[in-house]
Amino acid sequence: MEVTFLGTGTSQGIPIIGSDHPVCLSEDSRDKRLRVSVLVEWDDFSYVIDCGPDFRIQMLQNNVKKVDGILFTHEHADHTAGLDDIRPFFFRQGDIPIYAHPRVLEQLKIRFAYIFATENRYPGAPAVKEFVIDNQPFKIGNTFVTPINAMHNRLQVYGFRFFDFAYLTDVKTIEDSEVEKLKNLKVLVVNALRIEPHHSHFNLEEALEFVEKVKPERTYFTHISHLLGFHAEVEERLPENVFLAYDNLKISI
Numbered sequence: 001m002e003v004t005f006l007g008t009g010t011s012q013g014i015p016i017i018g019s020d021h022p023v024c025l026s027e028d029s030r031d032k033r034l035r036v037s038v039l040v041e042w043d044d045f046s047y048v049i050d051c052g053p054d055f056r057i058q059m060l061q062n063n064v065k066k067v068d069g070i071l072f073t074h075e076h077a078d079h080t081a082g083l084d085d086i087r088p089f090f091f092r093q094g095d096i097p098i099y100a101h102p103r104v105l106e107q108l109k110i111r112f113a114y115i116f117a118t119e120n121r122y123p124g125a126p127a128v129k130e131f132v133i134d135n136q137p138f139k140i141g142n143t144f145v146t147p148i149n150a151m152h153n154r155l156q157v158y159g160f161r162f163f164d165f166a167y168l169t170d171v172k173t174i175e176d177s178e179v180e181k182l183k184n185l186k187v188l189v190v191n192a193l194r195i196e197p198h199h200s201h202f203n204l205e206e207a208l209e210f211v212e213k214v215k216p217e218r219t220y221f222t223h224i225s226h227l228l229g230f231h232a233e234v235e236e237r238l239p240e241n242v243f244l245a246y247d248n249l250k251i252s253i
């Protein structure tokens, strides 16, 4: 199984438009972060988690030829705003399967009404096939994915476990019964926003405490803000087997 980090930045991305913050001005390519998303591939299957405003460029940069489906963590724009850009995949493959909490599907229908319309459809509009996630394992490709329920302040979000890989983003709190689903992971991906606490995201300290609890073999942090600091400096201070993800990083599991 191969995982590609399509984007590892927080909602505004890095650099932030108009910002003179040193991290936004960094020349290190690892300090440039598109909005969070990963591509998960195994056998002939290829799924993406979230579809933010950088989706098009992420597909181009990674030469993605096929998307078998999109799994949504939650409805915030940095995770959903690129949905129109499934068009090239839709033209080649037909309706694109999407997997989400019922609340997220309702939000997508408001924001992208034309994608879900059943009458008077614009001929170039893409179409999707909806699948509801209800915190039970569900089948995609030839395997089952386990949803992990967590909270982004007061908003419910889903993480996902595929085999021995789990991806969680925009988490602030998670119940022990959900942490139980994360035993024996080879790779954990989880959000670590910045140094200072935040009302709806793990900061670095909380993300490290979470790693201590889950005890995966390796961890990659994502959904990173410029306020976490320079990639190279932060990564040097992390414990063994804990890394910062960066855009276009590929890992094999």
Ligand SMILES: [Zn+2]
Binding pocket: 010, 011, 076, 078, 079, 170, 223
């Ligand atoms: Zn987010």
